[in-house]
Amino acid sequence: MSEPHADLQARSPWSRLGGVEAVRLFPPGEPVAAALAVPGSKSVTNRAIILAGLAAGASELAGILKSDDAWWALQALRDLGLEVEVEGETARIGGGGGRWPVGEAELYVGAAGTLGRFLPPALAAAEEGRYLVRASRRMSQRPIAPLVDALRSLGARVEYAGEEGRFPLLVSGGGLEGGPVTIPGSVSSQFTSGVLLAAPYARRPVTVRVAGGMVQPAYVQITIAMMRAFGAAVEADDDLAEIRVTPGGYRGRRLTLEADASSAAYFFALAAASGGEVAVTNIGSATLQPDLGFVHVLERMGAKVELAPNRTVVRGPERLRGGFSVSLRAMSDQTPTLAALAVMADGPVTITDVAHVRHHESDRIAAMAAELGRLGIRADEHPDGLTVWPGRPRPARLDPHDDHRIAMSLALLALAAPGLEIANPGTTSKTFPDYWDFLKRLGFGVETL
Known part of the structure; x- marks a missing residue:
């Protein structure tokens, strides 16, 4: 080519x-x-896949977008040892309940900005495991430091396996302690969404504060709505300047994606x-x-x-x-x-x-x-x-x-x-x-x- x-x-x-x-x-x-x-929506599909992987019990997601981004998200769950079946535009996922059956793996997020910002927090929230997360050439040039800094402030063990501030990442289990965390909102709302998706598995409540105004806050609203659909307790200010998540995890469910x-x-x-x-x-x-x-x-x-x-x-x-x-x-x-x-x-x-x-x-x-x-x-x-x-x-x-x-x-x-x-x-x-x-x-x- x-x-x-x-x-x-x-x-x-x-x-x-x-x-x-x-x-x-x-x-x-x-x-x-x-x-x-x-x-189907790319944004909704990749959020739903990560939520289903984290949830306790099986989920059935109808209307998934069958694209490269969704493929790598589903493949990451397979590589982590979860049962994943795709029939037509429906995915059935056996959730791990905040744990991953495979304790050590190399995972690939492709060029998916959503998956690249959502998967590392989900890995860090588990009590055990050691995972190398790689990305495409372009995704490896895109910023990831705001997410890593936020996860570290919550007690996660995340290291750069190459250049500082870029993929690949080495994520070790140990769980999230919880507490307050401040995330810059001017680069990507996906950093905020990534932390939120993992927050129900922290040991104590997580309070996310967004600094400097948020790019595309509607996508964080989508994240919160989907977290609630999977059973999470989330409260947010009208302007999303502060979002509070109570520990409790997710439950598998059937969902038709828009x-x-x-x-x-x-x-x-x-x-x-x-x-x-x-x-x-x-x-x-x-x-x-x-x-x-x-x-x-x-x-x-x-x-x-x-x-x-x-x-x-x-x-x-x-x-x-x-x-x-x-x-x-x-x-x-x-x-x-x-x-x-x-x-x-x-x-x-x-x-x-x-x-x-x-x-x-x-x-x-x-x-x-x-x-x-x-x-x-x-x-x-x-x-x-x-x-x-x-x-x-x-x-x-x-x-x-x-x-x-x-x-x-x-x-x-x-x-x-x-x-x-x-x-x-x-x-x-x-x-x-x-x-x-x-x-x-x-x-x-x-x-x-």
């Missing part, structure tokens, strides 16, 4: 297009029109940009996922939106409106999506408050600016975002920087640049292996190269 950024070790048996160098895209001959159901709002956003974007209509039939206003809020950005661009508890419809305008600035702090995964849409608007769009996305699967601000530049589009980087100017993109082969969200967002531009090519299309397997098949269902021509 010629694409230089691909980290093939992070691919799983659930990957797609592993041997495909690129896809060439052609738009449908008419506005995009469809009613569809999107796959669909992924982040994935739905690409299809809402296609409706908006093509002047078409897309109904997503399994996600709506009942969700806590912040990325559903992207439909309100589309409203600013002229789209019409209908929201029901479990259904969302977006109808596109004749031409997308630009000429505004918007904070995507609460839904920063949509930074590449909006950057792509801005190319097709009638004025520039400035995205702010997303400096933290420079530390995701790629530097998403720099990556989008670079790839839009290859299309002949002006994109000005800022420390915390970028401004994208409308234009006529010329077809080119684009590099998604081994980032699933960059790949899926750049694909939207096939609407304006027929023949656009996306290298390393298999990168979408991280969260949406069937993305290219969904585009075919919507009428796109998708040629593998």
Whole structure:
């Protein structure tokens, strides 16, 4: 494969297009029109897998997202000695009740930010065991020190097995003592969620205080809701500045997981940009996922939106409106999506408050600016975002920087640049292996190269 950024070790048996160098895209001959159901939520799936592994008794999780991230989460539980069975989109997990049957193991989290921040606390909470936790090349470059520092302050035994502040980690059992802990909230809410997920197995209550404001607090709300669903006692201030967890563990349960709002956003974007209509039939206003809020950005661009508890419809305008600035702090995964849409608007769009996305699967601000530049589009980087100017993109082969969200967002531009090519299309397997098949269902021509 010629694409230089691909980290093939992070691919799983659930990957797609592993041997495909690129896809060439052609738009449908008419506005995009469809009613569809999107796959399960990555964020909910990986939280549920860790909770089921920690719980006492068996759990059945229906509607899991079968992606690379979920594969590595389930494989970690298998490597720890738990019984894991997957049938279709349902996973059955025999929980360990806060203990791991295998006392020494080497575990791999792939490129999954959720798993990389959730698994080490779960390991540290056990009374026994010694585990080496490795990650993909890119995940090993992403920050982990705030999590390690927080765990150590709670009495965990966590060491760096290589470079200070990076994976791999050596986690030794011994349990969490509990007590107060302060976690910086400005880099990733996943650090807070990771500590919370393990907190019910501490010897005494855990009080988590978030310093400096929290990036994407809605994801911590999702964590708390799921902890409660598995039987944990959690209290939180309205602003999540302080969260209190009482010891008591989790109990296995049956749970149907909700669909992924982040994935739905690409299809809402296609409706908006093509002047078409897309109904997503399994996600709506009942969700806590912040990325559903992207439909309100589309409203600013002229789209019409209908929201029901479990259904969302977006109808596109004749031409997308630009000429505004918007904070995507609460839904920063949509930074590449909006950057792509801005190319097709009638004025520039400035995205702010997303400096933290420079530390995701790629530097998403720099990556989008670079790839839009290859299309002949002006994109000005800022420390915390970028401004994208409308234009006529010329077809080119684009590099998604081994980032699933960059790949899926750049694909939207096939609407304006027929023949656009996306290298390393298999990168979408991280969260949406069937993305290219969904585009075919919507009428796109998708040629593998």
